[in-house]
Amino acid sequence: MRRRNTASVPSFVATPQAVTPQPPAAAESLDDWPAPDGLRGSSRQQAMTGRGLYALLWTLLIGAVGLGLFGVARPGGSRGPAPSAIPASAAPAQQPPGGCAELLVAAWLTGDAPVLATLLGAEQPRLPQRQRTATRTYTVSVQPGPQPATWSYVVGADVAATAKNGGSTAVGIQFFAVTLTRRPATTTADGTCAGWSAPALPAQVAGLAPAERQELAYDRTLSTSGQPLADTLSRFFTALLAGGPEIERYLAPGVSLAAVTPAPYTQVRLERLAAAGGEQLRGGQVPADGTQARLLATVAATVGEQPGEWRLTYPLSMAVRGGRWEITAIDAAPVLPSADTSTRTGSSRPSDRPGTSSGPAPAPAASGSTR
Template identity: 35%
Template sequence: MRFRRRPAAEDETWDDVPAAQTEEEAVDSEAETGWQTTTAGLSGAARLARIGAWVLIASGPLLGVASLLGSSSPAQGAPVTAPTAQSASATGPGGWAQLYVTAYLEAGQGTESSLSPFFSGSVTLTNTPGKRSATSTVAVASREVQPGYWAVTVAARVAQKTSKGAWVDAGLQYYQVAVQVLGPASAGGTKKSDDSAAGYAATALPAQVAAPASLKPSSLGYGTDRGNNPADPATQTISGFLNAYLAGKGGLDRYTSPGVTLQPVAPAPYTGVEITDVADDSGNASSTTVPSDGAVRHAMATVTAKDDSGSSYPLTYTLSLHSRGGRWEVASLDTAPVLQRDSGPALVTPAPDSDDSGSTDASPSPSPSS
């Protein structure tokens, strides 16, 4: 903006007053600063500012709702972890079924009420109570028929009282029990919360069933039978190790590889251990030469352990041996025998009774003693 000096009156001084800007000068000023300020422009800017403020005020609730919705929903791209489904446990129904079978075997006429904690149905017993007893029970199979409803098979070692009052072993018997559960999945039920209490009820009396099929296991991976040769270095190591492990004779570190830490059975349950047979995967039963350092051999030893009363007990141990310095050392006491490759187990169906077999070669069943 330029100023012009006007002539002052005789009693006035010179003052600088703004002169009206020509269009050309305004253009020049605009070119120099890049913007132009006018009264009309300021008035429009003020109106725009007021409109913008009212827009912000009006949109405030909408922005608040959008923020609330955004905070309640998972962030886009963030992984959402699905809840883990808890499988129902068979431990509760299995243990409860064992108690039920124990009570059932001991109950009789006049003691039917002893079954009421397990079965609420009507029960009439005619046998003398206390004639049978379960010396031990174990749940050998549990199947969930439907959610919260289980079929449990219980094996019971049964003792039976004779007419003279003596107890005799009645053998291993199997009973199937139907158990309904109300409670969390950890107790066999269907509820999701583990804080809820669990309840069990039988829907029927136990049913005595046949023994489950037995199993023929896989062949073992010890194809070389070395016998009990006391001159065999591997047998010597195994014998010394097991005598230290079971009978407390010497330290284990004399027979183990460096870095192997094993603890003997304490207190020692036996006074001595004798090797009955050793089988391994060496492939050569006659060779007793210890190979060069680092060779590995898996062995299975059958032993006879004697206690301080003179009684003997057979035991089987599986070990991994490593060669070092011209002798065998125990690298590990294995938890299970090595299985032979390409060998699988097979179910063995129990043979039927001779009366049902229809075979003339079947031996007659012994007559019951009177």
Template identity: 35%
Template sequence: MKRLLGRPWSAAAAERGAAEQGGVDRGEAGGGWSWSTGASANTAAVLRRALWGLVLLGPLLGGAALLTRPAAAGPVPAQAPVGAPATGGQGAAGFAEQFVAACVAAGDGDQAKLTPYFPGADDLRLEGASGGRSADQLVVVRLRQSDGDVWSVTVAARVSTAGGAGAGVVHYFQVPVAVGPTGGGGTGYVALAMPAEVAAPPRIQAPGLVYGPWRPALPGDPLTQAVSPALSAYLTGSGDLSRYLAPGARLAPISPAPYTALSVDQLAVEGEQDGAQAAAVPGDGIRLGVLVQVRATGTDGVRVPLSYALTLRTRAGRWEISSLDGAPAQAPASS
């Protein structure tokens, strides 16, 4: 049996082996095989061993089937409903600005102009001429979420009257705005009350900056020689701005150019204590923050004061513009 399983064998070899054991005879018709007594005994032994093998392997195969059976599919969890679009204070701020403008301009009989913002406006008693006052330059100066989907919006508005009295006076109005989903899947807003006039937001003390005192921008100062042509190219379009930029700096001139001329008046330099001009440009790779005060001449000939916070870097014996900073650099907090 081992020999038969260990190597391939042909039909002729099988016939010879069977003949040596008194084995296999051809049928008279030449079709099929008839087995001798010895062959039948061998076959019975093989079948008997296979049967015992199945009996012994049965429990193992059954256990393997249990272990590998896929888990029964449970109920599919219900999918959470899609919620309303995310809402926030940006829409509430714009809604409050429009509501304040409508309230300032409202007069006798204008209740219907306010009900789209505040449904309770039908019961208001309005006085004065419609449009007798107007609100301009509206801007949100404070925005906070007071309760759930309710936002408290403080709007600054410059209120003027038709007769000119009180022109240019800034008022502050606080508006409670509720935010929620609409039937069409969008976001809706409603005022919970009429605006309340409030005091101006308090002014804080300005934080300290890293720059020293202001000093004149002298023509021979290497810092002036760096910032003056760079800002002139940036604001007026005169000259090639890239000539004054450090490698890797990205700054493009304003287009169209808003000014026709530029003068650099003052500099405040990072780390300076007495405002004295530096004698020479240090070695390559030194970074320095500079606050620049300029006057730019508009197309109408009026000179406008502007300030720029710049970071400069040394290369090849000169200062170059590394970046136009978003804000002046604050001094580190004292311990």
């Protein structure tokens, strides 16, 4: 039997061939890329700039973290910056506790050695004891001294002389100059007056000089009787000072003024009345509603059967409502002349001063019942 010729079968298996190893391709960089026309040569500069900015940002970040850690680790680092020192001229002057100068004068008058020992920073002399006493002391003036931490006082004292039998005789008011100092190194509140002391004994000085007369702006004198305004004020002061009835009936709505209790006087009369300006007050009749007035009233008061009268002065604001005068306020201070009037030369008669009325002062806030 004849054998068939076998057809050649194509082989799909690749014949192994020797592979020649190739060197690894170099990594491409930005410089290997072809640059468009007009930008060739600038890619390297841009890359260097980017790397520089990147390094700068990391440097700043690391520096900030390092400074923060240093500030926390440093003692007191969490505290804020210390405030700048205040100049001595701008720093408020510290004043000794109230009453230290008065206490020194009272102790000196009575010769109280234990109290003087806590207040006197000088040699303590031997003083007479219990021959004089201060029934009352009060500070007349106080001002900073010429040196730092120094204060000068003038203290008034009602002095009484003590007799051997135990009685006392009033001597009158006497005045004493006192200086109190405190050393800058004294920081603790030691001693009777928190470290303040007198470097010398009190010095007795002359009494106060008479006060100069001050002009006021009440330039129009008004009648004190027989007119509605005067009658309203007379009844008001009787209710205020002498136990009169119903003080509220003389007050404007929303105004609350309490009568003095117990009543210190038994009788009160209106002695003098003046107005600042007051052109609308001529004739004595009640002007139109809404009219306002600034008044200065002087009253004379008596106590029981005692002889003599006690005079008091009240600056008032009043207004007309419903055809009658009402008190809107007892002013805190009298009306003073304006600056141009007070500096004007020439006659100083009250009739030559123009009024300075600008309407009544605001009524005090109601603190009780209102009408």
